[in-house]
Amino acid sequence: MQSNQTFADLFRARGVSRRDFLKFCSLTSVYLGLSPSMVPSIVHAMENKTRTPVLWLHGQECTCCSESFIRSSHPRIEDLLFNMISLDYDDVLSAAAGHQLEAVRRKIMKEYKGKYILAVEGNVSTKDDGVYCMVGGDSFLNIIKETAADCAAIIAWGACASFGCVQNAEPNPSGAKPIDEVIKDKPIVKVPGCPPISEVMTGVITHFHTFGTLPDLDRFGRPKAFYNTRIHDKCYRRAFFDAGMFVRSFDDEATRKGWCLYKMGCKGPTTYNSCSKIQWNEGTSFPIGSGHPCIGCSEPNFWDRGPFYKRLAEVPFLGSDSNADRIGMIALGAAAAGAAAHAAVTAVKKTQEDKHEKDKA
Amino acid sequence: MGRLIEEIYVWRLPVRLYHWINAICTVLLLLTGVYIAAPFLNPPVGEAVWYKQMSWWRYVHFAVAFIFIANFLFRMYWALFGNDKYGRFGGFRPWSPAWWGQPFREQVESYLFLRSDEPNYVGHNPVAALAHFVFIFCGSSFMILSGLAMYGENNPGGFSSVLTGWMVPLFGGSYTLHFAHHLMAWIFPLYLVVHLYAVFRHDIVDRTSVTSSIVTGYKHKVEEEPV
Numbered sequence: 001m002q003s004n005q006t007f008a009d010l011f012r013a014r015g016v017s018r019r020d021f022l023k024f025c026s027l028t029s030v031y032l033g034l035s036p037s038m039v040p041s042i043v044h045a046m047e048n049k050t051r052t053p054v055l056w057l058h059g060q061e062c063t064c065c066s067e068s069f070i071r072s073s074h075p076r077i078e079d080l081l082f083n084m085i086s087l088d089y090d091d092v093l094s095a096a097a098g099h100q101l102e103a104v105r106r107k108i109m110k111e112y113k114g115k116y117i118l119a120v121e122g123n124v125s126t127k128d129d130g131v132y133c134m135v136g137g138d139s140f141l142n143i144i145k146e147t148a149a150d151c152a153a154i155i156a157w158g159a160c161a162s163f164g165c166v167q168n169a170e171p172n173p174s175g176a177k178p179i180d181e182v183i184k185d186k187p188i189v190k191v192p193g194c195p196p197i198s199e200v201m202t203g204v205i206t207h208f209h210t211f212g213t214l215p216d217l218d219r220f221g222r223p224k225a226f227y228n229t230r231i232h233d234k235c236y237r238r239a240f241f242d243a244g245m246f247v248r249s250f251d252d253e254a255t256r257k258g259w260c261l262y263k264m265g266c267k268g269p270t271t272y273n274s275c276s277k278i279q280w281n282e283g284t285s286f287p288i289g290s291g292h293p294c295i296g297c298s299e300p301n302f303w304d305r306g307p308f309y310k311r312l313a314e315v316p317f318l319g320s321d322s323n324a325d326r327i328g329m330i331a332l333g334a335a336a337a338g339a340a341a342h343a344a345v346t347a348v349k350k351t352q353e354d355k356h357e358k359d360k361a
Numbered sequence: 362m363g364r365l366i367e368e369i370y371v372w373r374l375p376v377r378l379y380h381w382i383n384a385i386c387t388v389l390l391l392l393t394g395v396y397i398a399a400p401f402l403n404p405p406v407g408e409a410v411w412y413k414q415m416s417w418w419r420y421v422h423f424a425v426a427f428i429f430i431a432n433f434l435f436r437m438y439w440a441l442f443g444n445d446k447y448g449r450f451g452g453f454r455p456w457s458p459a460w461w462g463q464p465f466r467e468q469v470e471s472y473l474f475l476r477s478d479e480p481n482y483v484g485h486n487p488v489a490a491l492a493h494f495v496f497i498f499c500g501s502s503f504m505i506l507s508g509l510a511m512y513g514e515n516n517p518g519g520f521s522s523v524l525t526g527w528m529v530p531l532f533g534g535s536y537t538l539h540f541a542h543h544l545m546a547w548i549f550p551l552y553l554v555v556h557l558y559a560v561f562r563h564d565i566v567d568r569t570s571v572t573s574s575i576v577t578g579y580k581h582k583v584e585e586e587p588v
Binding site: 218219220224228229230233239240241242243244245246262263267269270271272296299300301302305306311312314315324325327328331332335336339342343345346349350353 | 395398399400402403404409410411412413414415416418472474477514515517518526527529530533534535536537539540543544546547550551554555558562566
């Protein structure tokens with residue numbers, strides 16, 4: 001692929017009309033949550049900026065982020081978007097393989113020093129010098145340190161790269177660490193989810209390409225445009241939550257009626273993501289829409305946050321069957337028993353003292 | 362036991378008002394909070410818009426919480442600026458080793474039946490002061506901060522989200538913060554049991570009418586204070 005080609009050049013070369021190109025720019029601005037007045041700056045950027053080279057590394061992961069990414073359907077010209085960002089290295093999607101592919105990675109690192117985006121899918125095994133995740137004959141730990149050294153910014157795809165996901169859940173046998181614990185001197189955007197929504201992934205890249213900066217991030221380093229609100233607050237079943245109409249088991253009448261899944265362990269009230277807004281697969285549905293409680297996959301360490309199908313109040317605690325309420329009740333009972341025992345001793349002592357004083361008198 | 366020496370006005374009206382508003386708020390917050398965590402009522406069949414069950418419990422929880430916070434802040438103001446000898450935590454100095462010395466030890470020994478005489482204080486004894494600091498001051502502070510952080514979650518960038526939202530990453534996420542808030546709520550009933558027992562026991566053993574003092578404000582001194 002030629003370098004120094006702008007997005008608009010590429011669109012034109014692919015036979016996309018000016019009209020469709022402008023439609024794409026408008027759609028993108030909508031996805032980024034920008035006002036209509038920003039559309040011209042997106043058009044300007046697309047016409048003037050050359051493609052941003054992206055090196056996409058894969059560590060310990062399941063490729064679900066890639067699977068999600070390639071299904072980005074709004075913009076519908078997903079294959080063009082795919083070409084646009086100049087994805088120069090991706091062990092899963094590249095046609096080349098072996099030494100040829102590794103040579104491309106090194107070439108981009110040299111030619112676009114300080115300008116390329118490093119996209120990381122999966123996390124880094126750090127135990128025993130990272131021997132549990134080897135790519136192309138070297139440990140992923142070494143590869144990511146080498147590749148990150150000259151990048152402009154890092155995009156951490158998915159729960160693995162952002163927070164660690166299942167690999168660093170207890171007991172974390174491979175010493176898996178999220179990207180921000182391995183690379184500390186580069187700006188990192190976390191795009192968590194298992195996987196993240198495809199439009200969120202393309203939206204983050206487009207934002208970087210358009211403005212040359214990272215999007216506004218929340219306290220966990222996630223783009224505010226997509227992770228600023230809870231699933232619960234935009235959920236179409238929220239009315240049932242407010243009314244107190246809950247599903248109580250997966251085969252009851254309330255399930256068929258599509259009531260709130262709060263009591264089935266839905267993590268919507270504690271999960272920040274766009275599932276209830278953008279939804280998945282061309283807006284077809286999302287877990288709650290299909291009758292399944294949210295498992296909170298875009299939140300830190302969601303695998304270690306109790307069972308998926310239990311409400312917080314019933315979550316086992318301290319490695320026992322007890323939950324917070326039961327432990328509270330036990331402590332309460334112990335306090336009451338202690339008070340009663342103390343009262344009894346006080347009474348006995350007082351009786352003795354009174355008797356003693358009486359004897360004296 | 363001694364005879365009635367004098368009547369002392371210990372708890373001034375602001376302190377008594379704080380106490381009862383705090384007591385009522387805590388009970389309401391606990392009941393509504395436990396319900397929100399595990400709702401069990403079933404609305405009759407109908408349209409969701411007809412019922413406001415869950416939102417009603419949440420509304421009461423939030424409304425009472427704001428009264429609780431205002432009351433707590435008022436008590437802090439009164440402790441710092443109020444002209445109130447017994448209401449200003451004056452003798453409470455846990456940072457000084459002297460505070461943990463003789464009087465504190467004597468009070469602990471008395472509770473453990475290691476001494477036969479009961480030290481008698483007009484205000485709070487050192488052990489009670491420590492209990493109030495841990496349960497009421499620290500406990501309430503945590504519940505207020507974590508509560509406001511979770512309250513701010515539905516309006517990111519809003520007042521309470523900016524003010525207290527740092528609690529969320531501090532506790533590793535919204536889920537763990539909810540859990541910590543729920544677990545810590547139990548210190549209040551726990552405190553209530555110990556508090557009520559201690560009050561009744563002191564009233565019976567010391568005969569200082571401490572129980573009624575939180576209504577009338579007056580305690581009755583029956584013997585000299587230990588030095």
